[in-house]
Amino acid sequence: MQMRTPEEHRERLHEMVKEARAVMxxxxxxxGAPEGRLMALVQTDDDTTMYVATSLDRAQARELERxxxxxxxxxxxxxxxxxxxxxxxxxxxLVDALWTHxxxxxxxxxxxxxxxxxxxxxxxxxxxxxxxxHSYVYRVAPAQREYGSNGIxxxx
Numbered sequence: 001m002q003m004r005t006p007e008e009h010r011e012r013l014h015e016m017v018k019e020a021r022a023v024m025x026x027x028x029x030x031x032g033a034p035e036g037r038l039m040a041l042v043q044t045d046d047d048t049t050m051y052v053a054t055s056l057d058r059a060q061a062r063e064l065e066r067x068x069x070x071x072x073x074x075x076x077x078x079x080x081x082x083x084x085x086x087x088x089x090x091x092x093x094l095v096d097a098l099w100t101h102x103x104x105x106x107x108x109x110x111x112x113x114x115x116x117x118x119x120x121x122x123x124x125x126x127x128x129x130x131x132x133x134h135s136y137v138y139r140v141a142p143a144q145r146e147y148g149s150n151g152i153x154x155x156x
Contacts, residue, residue, distance in 0.1 A: 009136040013125040014048045016080040017041070023052060024073040025086065025118065027064055035063070036073075039118060040106070042098045048138070050084075050120040051098060055106065057114060061088055064118070069141070072120055080127040083141065084120040091117070 004012075017023075026036045037060075039052035050072065056064070064070070064086055074080040092110070094117055099110050107115045126135040 004134070006136055009127075009134045010048070010125075010138075012134070013080055013082075013122075013127055013136055014044070014046075016076060016078055016127060017044050017048055017050060017074055020074045020076050022075075023050065023120075024075070025052065025054075025120070026071040026073065027086070034071075040103075042100075042117075048122050048125070050122075051094075052118045052120065053098070053103060053106075054116055054118055055112075055114040056088065056116045056118075061116065064088060069123075070120070072122075078127055078129070080125055082120070082125040083123045085123060087119045087121070089117045089119055090115070 020041050022038055023041050024036050025039050026034050028034055037054060039054040041050055042053050043051040045051075065088060068086050070084055070086045072082040072084050074082070095110055095115060098117065103115075122138045123141050124135060124137045126133055128134070
């Protein structure tokens, strides 16, 4: 078996995300039970930050904002799982930049009040080849974070 470098594992995880069209985001509810939501993957940055489009009501948004650490399952030709930090954005400029007409199947246009972009910043990712699990640590898991008015995280 050929040994791979951490960078090769990061690249494989990135490829798996780029091939996906949707991801399952698992967060804990107030009672501690996991709740999963299928979300459309609309963009992936070079650092594997994922941008997903979803419909969130106020209660769902509060639950996701309360516990910003989530598990992201990426299905496809293989299976990848990420621990990630989630941040909800309703920034209309971001929606405009990511919008495609395909979204009209799920939303009532760009101004749909339930439309949200969830930005998923990976902390650690794992994938499997046969029975072998491979992992890559993107960064140390953050302490609870708050975001300033400029959108930059501020440690609490």
